Amino acid sequence: MLGEPFTLSTWAFMLLKKIVVPEKKVYLWSHGWYGRENFTKKWIKRAFFGLADGNFLYGNYARKVAIEQGNNPDKLWVIHNSLNYSKHIELRRLIKPSAIYKEYFGDDNPVLIFIGRLTKIKKLNQIFEAVAFLKKQGSNYNVVLVGDGEERSMLEIEAIKLKIPVWFYGSCYDEIKNAELIYNADLCVSPGNVGLTAIHAMTFGTPVITHSNFSNQMPEFEAIIPNKTGNFFTENSIENLVESISKWFSDKNYSRERIRQYCYKEIDNFWTPKYQLDIIKKHLS
Template sequence: MKQQAMLVSELLPHYRYGVFKALEVNDSGTEWSFAAGNSDRAKSIPTIERNLLQTTFALQNRHLPKGLLWQSGLLGTVRRRRPDVLVFTGDVSHLSTWAATVLARFQGAKVFFWTIGWHRPERGLKKFTRMCFYSLAHGLMLYGETGKRIGNEMGYPNKRMWVINNALGSSLNAASAKDMDPATLEAFRQKLPSGGTTIGVVVRQNASKRLDLVIRAAAEMDRRGRPVNVLLVGEGPEHQALKSLARELGVALFMPGPAYSQQELDLVYDRLSLTVLPCQAGLAVMQSLERGVPVITDDAPYTQAPESDAVRDGETGARYTAGSVSALADAIETWLGRLEASPATVAQRCKKEIEEGWTPTAQAQLIETVLLRNEEAP
């Protein structure tokens, strides 16, 4: 008899469609179903139409004060369906997950939490609560190595943690797949640098992203006799301040606004030699490496997103000393040299990183591997 697995989530987010479909067509014989409510608290995340998945169960999300959630119908669904495996999105604020995990284990099911885990070390009541919650599961499926490392520091058993990465791409993102009007696309193209070496990033222009460091590093490169253009694609509250800084330092800055379509993004990454995101590197890492463009970001241990794990120092990019303009300029200079020497090799390594660990198919395979390893475990 095939193993029955159920994934329980607050909702069915559009960006998980690729992974969910890859799970449905897995080679291990596991039959998957999906139980979820209809929306998040803010009703801001587009969801997957339930008829696009083979088996779904509708839950009612009851959003409580202080960010807590109870999913009505979850306990009944678990009791009636009795799946062999339950995978919850492991959010400690989901009170119904606590109860459903206890019920599932009482029924003999394996339980796993799919979660980002720890952002940074915790103490006191917060540490105690998270550890109690995570101890209910047979194990954790984590987004990245940082969460696993901190989990070890917090005392969670290493043998009960597996890194499954975070998949890039969703075939439901129809808006980005549509062809743009040629005139609109050409207008966007005209806002990009037409020659010279270009560094930059596609990201919202917030103060927390420290995009000023990209401009300051470009000024340092100019002083070293290696001038570069800076291309910052996006919008945000730091827009004017960044323009003023570039003007003050004499840096060639291009700011074409946001890029939403794949065609616009392809144009951007065709211009970029390097993606330079000084800190908090997330989705931009995926977009860049997928197109063969290496990434430079900082080495801060607790402020990076899980996707930054794909930046492998010396292979798919570099980690520089956080906050140091000279260290950032050194990394840029080193990688521009590598790109001049072997551009095809660099691009191949970047694309391979995404293909082997960060696609929906790759993530589904990692999830299935966790389940197979634990099928006979107590």
Template sequence: MTGSRRLRVAVVYHVWPHYRRAVMQAMDRCAGIEYAFYGWNAPYQGIEPVDPASVRRFVDAPFRTFGPFMWQPAAVRAALSRRYEAIIFLADQHFIATWLGAVLARLTGKRVLFWSHGWLRRESANRHRVRNAFHALAHCVMVYSQRSRSLGIMGGFDPSRIRVIYNSLDLDAADRVVSRIEAGTLASANPRVLFDDPQRPLLVYTGRLTRKVRLDLLLDAADRLGRQRRPVNIALLGDGPERAVLEADATRRNLAVRFYGACYDEKIIGPAIYHADIVVAPGKIGLSAIHALMYGTPAITHDDFDRQMPEVEAIEPGRTGAFFHYGAAHDLARAIADWLDNAPARAAVRVAARQAVHDRWNPETQAAAIERCVIETCGGSA
């Protein structure tokens, strides 16, 4: 599609989480596309939504869940609207309105794009057929990693319809925090002062405290390191249903663990990550990898990529982090000890980690990639 008028595109999410604000604003600044962001302005699964005032066009779009499935009427209304030339759907097979909305959007002459994790693992033939059938509803599938694209191609999906857009958090905010830390003007204290022995290595986790993130492995690994006369301090920034269980386990093992609780203030989270020796995510790492690297801190997570999230691709073993064998606390302890003993100089790690985010995993890069996908899918320059 050519011409001077900006393309009008609806972007349909169930809920826009607070950490999407930076990429939404980067998209909102796009010269060639006018985006309207659809989503329910309500907390979901313990995650706060973005402030609708963060962007110029936000459409409140409530939804209902039925077991694992979700119905969102506004997704169908957007698909039928004459206002939009294209629709970007958050691609989740459990979102019934996405199946229907994608079909209706196509029937009404719109281009359909999916914003998707894409293909995360090798699957059974039946699951793969369903996933490919779902993604085939889109003219373009935007995924977060090269591995996801490769898996899709290996599974028979058209390579020309899979584009990598990476993923992001608010890098500008992190850069401001880092500058203030290094200038000595940020009032937030170094988290090491929370511990009786602040000289011990500091391990940090940020995120929801749920069973699937496997923080039990981190406590087990810390216990093993302590018995090897290598005690560590652990700061957990987040809250969730597993907190009481983890608190009891830490007390039973006599570990130095501090539970900060839920926090969304980068002026607190940023220094905690910046001053940590390692960010540890024993389960899926996801955006925690980007969060760690943008403050210049290495990340350790497990090595079973079929059970990982796309952002694991941002970690470069031996340079900006390390991997341990999936589900193995003893190997997590080994990976932590090995990094503490043999890692490159801290300053070099910080530079490499932050450079990885500045190169690819940031809102401006992601928004520009989405813009290219939309314009090319719509047939030309906006």
């Protein structure tokens, strides 16, 4: 069942199960813990998840927080998350470098991409501010936003105001095109919580930068291995975001192909339906 502690029907189901059919088992699958729970929420969650026979969690961070809050580690299992891996792998085998960005922007400047809904919680204006700051320092970057949302109009105005090159690609549900856009970008930047954007980007070999306040993150941040599959910056610090982007490209030993392989390895090993199925079989057998 979905592990939503504020869904009363789930409480009722688990309590009735213990009374009527105690031999049956109930397993919950959820984010679980974020690390920002107040005293009341800690105890509600402890009672709720304690009723289950086991809990599948999206990340190791949630498990760590749960254990610190007194929950039974033997009932907490990390299952991660995944996208349409089999389809993505087919596309990955077919992808080749293209001139899509050179043709659009007319230069060879590094490309920063974000793919997902253009919402306030993603704090995409921070990308613009960072790129404008870098431009003043003499470093030029192109920005590509793949997606749509309520923040688009505001972001379009901001891009004009800051005089930075931004391609508002819009919504795209064609995974062949998404694969090309991601593969040919240099770095995915998600200043707010990153979520499945990280998995999507790394599946096609593009590293990810997002913020380091894990209590305000989604579990997919755990796919980021510093200096290999991406990096972190201090939440809401434009200065540190600028530093993180600049540092990523200034490494003398930087190899786009090596980074691509790091991303592939992380996804292939831990963020697939097969990995999830293996975890389920291990604990439900």
